[in-house]
Amino acid sequence: MPPPVQPVRPVFVNLGPRSYLVQVGRDLLKTLGEEVNKKLPDRTSCAVVTDSNVGPLYAETVLASLRAAGKKPCLITVPAGESSKSLSWSQSVLGEMVRAGLDRKSFVVALGGGVIGDLAGFCASVYQRGIPYVQVPTTVLSQVDSSVGGKTGVNLPDAKNMVGCFHQPVHVIADLDTLNSLPTREWNEGFAEIIKHACIRDASMFKAIEDIAAGKGDIVSLIRRNIAIKAVIVEADEHETIGTRALLNFGHTLGHAIEAAAGYGRLLHGEAISLGLRAAAWLSAQVSDLTSDDYERIVALLKLCDLPTRLPDDLDTEELMRIARTDKKFENGKIRFVLLRKIGDAYVSKDVMEGHLKQALDELRK
Ligand SMILES: NC(=O)c1ccc[n+]([C@@H]2O[C@H](COP(=O)([O-])OP(=O)(O)OC[C@H]3O[C@@H](n4cnc5c(N)ncnc54)[C@H](O)[C@@H]3O)[C@@H](O)[C@H]2O)c1
Numbered sequence: 001m002p003p004p005v006q007p008v009r010p011v012f013v014n015l016g017p018r019s020y021l022v023q024v025g026r027d028l029l030k031t032l033g034e035e036v037n038k039k040l041p042d043r044t045s046c047a048v049v050t051d052s053n054v055g056p057l058y059a060e061t062v063l064a065s066l067r068a069a070g071k072k073p074c075l076i077t078v079p080a081g082e083s084s085k086s087l088s089w090s091q092s093v094l095g096e097m098v099r100a101g102l103d104r105k106s107f108v109v110a111l112g113g114g115v116i117g118d119l120a121g122f123c124a125s126v127y128q129r130g131i132p133y134v135q136v137p138t139t140v141l142s143q144v145d146s147s148v149g150g151k152t153g154v155n156l157p158d159a160k161n162m163v164g165c166f167h168q169p170v171h172v173i174a175d176l177d178t179l180n181s182l183p184t185r186e187w188n189e190g191f192a193e194i195i196k197h198a199c200i201r202d203a204s205m206f207k208a209i210e211d212i213a214a215g216k217g218d219i220v221s222l223i224r225r226n227i228a229i230k231a232v233i234v235e236a237d238e239h240e241t242i243g244t245r246a247l248l249n250f251g252h253t254l255g256h257a258i259e260a261a262a263g264y265g266r267l268l269h270g271e272a273i274s275l276g277l278r279a280a281a282w283l284s285a286q287v288s289d290l291t292s293d294d295y296e297r298i299v300a301l302l303k304l305c306d307l308p309t310r311l312p313d314d315l316d317t318e319e320l321m322r323i324a325r326t327d328k329k330f331e332n333g334k335i336r337f338v339l340l341r342k343i344g345d346a347y348v349s350k351d352v353m354e355g356h357l358k359q360a361l362d363e364l365r366k
């Protein structure tokens, strides 16, 4: 007999009228329809938005579960990869939603990684001025980060996430069994956001990450721990107005520029963020209090997770700076840059200048 599946306590994201639960566990897709029904009993028609890798693996189970719960789902599939997180693909998805007859009482299910969560969430946020959506994240990255917090949106050619809305999901179902089909590279990239969470909030998580990288440790509890960190930060500053949520952007100012400059899809989001994390940690050791030992510890952990720490040679510093200037953290020509005082203690600094960013890029070439 296989060991019984241990139930994992869901994470509650407390946002007043926009509160929701994040279910974490195994074998959750089969009961997805029932769970959705608890949250959206009066809504029937829905679109399951997925991508060309995830759809063939999991869409049938999700559709069957929704049908068994009395829902009427249609399936919308976009090509896998970051290029689908675009205005033109959002137009295509919205068009399919119209053709499927979805109305203001319909809802969306985002079945896939962060690309699908951001794209489908964005479509839900603007369709007939907003309908509910459920996140069903199927990558490490989307389970620990993107499915929680309600940032939705698409990229412009040179600017990541430049068009979007805050639109919280009504429910999140993180089924860890879906991670069994995740290729190694996509598994590893999720650890960039986990290392980010450890750097900004929880130094003790370094040990748990090392254990997982060594093939030991409990991935379910690591994922739940990260969802809980993200939930607490989002609860404190849902719309990123007071600065707490901005800490989740640690490593993202240069990371986003690198991701866009490389061409969407060449580096996965987590891989670009790994480079951004190294750059931001290095700057923390230059202009803040991070010790060089702790900087080296962060770089070592990125390497242990098989994440890149060297900038591809063909990425030009001036081009990266041009793209970085479009980042949402540039305001009135000033950069709001996240630095570490020590591992587990981050803050938003206004002391980082463009020259510092160029130096950090030089460092990434070593
Ligand atoms: N909204 C947020 O708060 C937030 C946070 C972090 C990242 N993001 C965004 O998330 C995106 C990155 O997400 P991602 O890394 O999950 O990328 P992704 O959605 O492109 O998924 C990565 C690859 O894995 C495949 N895949 C997904 N699940 C699979 C599974 N279970 N089995 C096999 N293959 C599977 C996908 O088809 C894709 O090819 C970026 O666009 C990033 O900007 C958003």
Ligand SMILES: O=C(O)C(=O)C[C@@H](O)[C@H](O)[C@H](O)COP(=O)(O)O
Binding pocket: 145, 149, 151, 160, 161, 193, 245, 246, 248, 249, 252, 328
């Ligand atoms: O949820 C957040 O807030 C984050 O910053 C999480 C990031 O990992 C994520 O990549 C996010 O999409 C970046 O947001 P942006 O506002 O800088 O585009």
Ligand SMILES: [Zn+2]
Binding pocket: 193, 252, 269, 273
């Ligand atoms: Zn990110």
